[in-house]
Amino acid sequence: MHKIVLASNNAGKVKEFNRLLEPLGWIVIPQGELGVSEAEEPHGTFIENALAKARHAALATGLPALADDSGICVHALGGKPGVLSARFAGEPKSDAGNNQKLIAELAGQPDRRAYYYAALVLVRHADDPQPLIADGICAGEIVDEPRGDGGFGYDPHFWLPAFGKTVAEISTEDKSAISHRGKAIRALVAKLQEAGL
Template identity: 65%
Template sequence: MQRIVLASNNPGKIREIRRWLAPLGFEILPQSDLGIPEAEEPYGTFIENALAKARQACRAAGLPALADDSGICVTALNGAPGVHSARFAGDPCSDERNNAKLLALMEGVTDRRAHYYCVMVLLRHANDPQPLIAEGEWHGEIVHAPRGTGGFGYDPLFLDPRLGRTGAELALEEKNRVSHRGKALARLAERLSRSAPE
């Protein structure tokens, strides 16, 4: 199997990414398994942060590296939390605190539109001038109270109106078909099947 270091320690992301890439012959190694610390994410765009994370993991491991940067963008909050989704409520970061802050900010707001965004970046080596890049979006709205016990992040608050369920109410396989990360991974998997990393 082709080994790829994953520049993430998020158990939910690790599960979703392994489900997509293991059938293609890729062994996904979380960076924490190799003693690689989390990279700084100082940038204002998802793509710059994903590239920074992939580049650090690639250099440290000497292996191809995959990183994603993703978050939820709420229309009424001018796109926030955006790139700050994971630490929206500050440190220590937790899904519960982030969700509570979002609900507080959305109190009394009638425009509940939001979308998840994900960009995946794969570097074959640290100086790869042509990284594989794939994006995905998932459009929906913010509910007034958490629903469901699955998923992670803002999934209990994010309703897919077409399905009538939140991300936390979807089975993993169903979520992978409709989610931002699922769409980005499907596009990445398609590109990898045509051009495997060296």
Template identity: 60%
Template sequence: MSMHDIKKLVIASNNQGKLSEIGALFAPLAIEVLPQSTFNINGVDEPYHTFIENALVKARHASRCSGLPALADDSGICVNALKGAPGVISARYAGEPKSDKRNNLKLIKVLKDQSDRSAYYYCIMILVRHAEDPQPMIADGIWHGEIVLHPRGESGFGYDPYFFLPGSGKTAAELSSDQKNLISHRGKALTRLIENFR
């Protein structure tokens, strides 16, 4: 099966915002995008220390369980002064259960005495034609900014209220979802993936 033969694609996620964003970009290609919940697929462990390995295990798992081509992403925030942390554990930086509020509080506490608060969001997207695909399609995106100590904005999720974009003078949480999708790490990775697909 070539990439051009794909008519249905399972997304290794149940995140509604992510699903609608991905679905909109694939719509012009006449590809139906289905969440993994359609097939009662549970999440899979993400035991690796790199975004690429975790995304690949998610894509292969969703494809194996559904029998369809699958797309997975893995993303997080990387802070230069922390050697790339929180990185792959961004969603669970402050431990279980997952909590954006506790994650942000921990990050601010660690960074409050740092002069360098530069950071970037990173996203990798992996598409497999089948579970054992030896040549997955891979695209990534990076979104540069810096961490501020006081939150601003009501939109977005995760670290967005603390992720400041010097070029716009706003945090990610002060952008509309359309604005964010155009310039974010996930938006860039998805756009590159679609371009490769075409």
């Protein structure tokens, strides 16, 4: 198995990445287990932040590194929360606080369209001149009342018209099939195979 450091300590992400990358011979280790601090995320785009996080983790560990930067973009809010999705309501990070702020900012807005976006960046080393980049989108709508207890983040408020449910109400298998991160991971896997990694 090849080790790859994940520039995150999110247990849900670690589990999801391992499930999809282990069959290819990769074992994903969260950066916290290797003593890596969180990287700064000063950029205005998901791809730039993911690249900064991957390079930071690779530099600190000497291992290949994988980073994702993902969030929710709401049409009526001009794409917000965007790259600030995890900290939309400020520090400390709070899913409940973020969801409350999102619903408050959408009050009276008839347009509830939104999408989850994920950008993945894999660097073979900190100075990798050609990072592997993949992304994915999952479109839906924002509902005021939370539904379901699965998932995390904005999932209880993210309505999927095709399912008639929120992301927090669908199965793990369905979520992997349609989620922004699932789509991005499958695109990354294809690039890994194409590159012979």
